[in-house]
Amino acid sequence: MSLRTAGSVLVVFLWSVAVVLGQKGWSVTYTTQRICALKGSTVELTCSYTYPSGTVTTTLWFTNWGSGVEPEDLGQDPEYTGRLEYHGDKKKDSILRITDLRESDSATYKFRLLTDQTEGKYYGDPGVTLSVTALQVKLTYSSWQNLVTITCITTCTLSNPKPTYIWYKNGQHQHESTSPQYKYSVYSNSKDSYSCAVKGHEDLHSPAVCVQGQSCNTVTYTKRTICALKGSTVYISCTYDSGYDTVKSSLWFSPKQRSRWSDKLTPEDLTRDPGYAGRVEYPDKERWRYTGHSTLRISNLREEDSAEYRFTYKTYYFEWGHSFPGTTLSVTGLQVKVTPAAEGQKTLTCITTCTLTDNPTYIWYKNGQNVQGVSSPMYSISSENADSYFCAVKGHLSSAAVCEYSTIVQYST
Structure with a gap:
């Protein structure tokens, strides 16, 4: 589980839409209803909300909601493990941050809040529709002019109102333009390749495409x-x-x-x-x-x-x-973070400054002894427990320890 993730970040603020379902005093305002973001980038979905009385006990974002049950909190969905963070003051606003976007993340995201009052549950329609796209290069030939038109294409219109496109020829920065198209002369024996990217997200460039042959x-x-x-x-x-x-x-x-x-x-x-x-x-x-x-x-x-x-x-x-x-x-490195959980419980989290590659298996140690049956980065313990705990990643010696919840120690052997 990471505190931050290196990579491209796309934060979009377009317009605000207040959504009220007819329940007096309740409302959810989404900053934008539609976002098109690049595969591999980071996106933030934001909303503000009001409620008539009481104290907010739970806030969550969801995409699926079966009949007769509470919607599934995306924070508990293994598909988002290490890629999802909730931010906000839990009083009037909420931010859902998703890193390393995948095309399978394309969905409509909705916000839900629960209070300590009777019937104190609410969610906002219509939500935020997120579309995730990769960049691709399309070639169009004009044989009589000996020209080729290269177009940087996406499956949705990027939320950046006017992106700047960057073109690479044979791995070298070649051209920048607000137009997604680029024309140049091509020879029958050309061994050139072209790739495109959006400025500010150069690491998310398209695959290189040969202009002639394979x-x-x-x-x-x-x-x-x-x-x-x-x-x-x-x-x-x-x-x-x-x-x-x-x-x-x-x-x-x-x-x-x-x-x-x-x-x-x-x-x-x-x-x-x-x-x-x-x-x-x-x-x-x-x-x-x-x-x-x-x-x-x-x-x-x-x-x-x-x-x-x-x-x-x-x-x-x-x-x-x-x-x-x-x-x-x-x-x-690794660190152990301690946070209050349910009454009488605390949650230990093995955290990193980036999301570890290849979904690692975590190992926990209590007073130097391996805790069996725990392989996730989070581990619940009793608040009354004064033992020392270590976390590590399977196959690696780097580890972290916490003692009596007061000091975080980071070291490697």
Whole structure:
């Protein structure tokens, strides 16, 4: 469970719509009724509300509501684990924050509140309809003019009222425009590839598309974001295609290290960077291939390793551009957070500063002994309990401890 998540954030405020269902004194006002957001970004759905009397006991957001039962709180839905946060004052407003958006998150979200009064339950219609879209490149050829029109397309109209589109040619920043279309001359033997992105969300670019044939200059990263534990080992990988030209050299680099480069415009191999000495290697480096797979391995991770990592290659005639976004790595430790729960109970939460990749299994220890049957980042205990508790992630040594609910200790072995 994370406190924050690195990546693109999309916060939209368009218009307000008050919704009253006829119950005197109750209302829900959604800041906007429709949002179109990019896959992988972060969105905030907001509302304000009023109620006639009493104290608010529960607030939640939901998408499904079966007849005869209370709606399912999205905060308890495993599909949103580590990606959903509730914010607000629990008196007049609420914010639902969803990170790392997926296309399956497309739905209508509604807010519900409960008070301590009889019949003190209410929800607001019509809710907020969220549509999640990825970017795609569409090519349209005009043979008689020898031109190709490249269009950056989405399945819904982005909520940003006037997005700026960025075009990458062979991994190099090429053009920016408020128009989603770009035209240029194309040759029959072209090995060029194009990708588009929206400014401010460059890490969410479209897949690169060949303008001629099925083989051209491309680099495709296996993951665009990775969250890993301090002290662990991470593998960052990509596939590449040189359009049938022989690859003579390749390397991984980080733009964050630019100040250390001899030539600020020429990336330097991470294996030669003293900050990564003895911790970086390419376990499957391939040479003299038209297409291939490359992996960057970083061991004994440090928090200062949090950065973007990019791959580049050279042929005898071509070099892949250095401005194409790569994979962003965030390195985190573990902490234990203690919060009041039901009467006589407290909740321990094993928290990180980013959402750990690959849905890890959590391990809890009570007074140094493994607690059986608990594998989630949250663990309920008695308020009267004065024992010490540790949390860890299965397969890793990094852990955190809390003693008597007063001190949070973070360490790794």
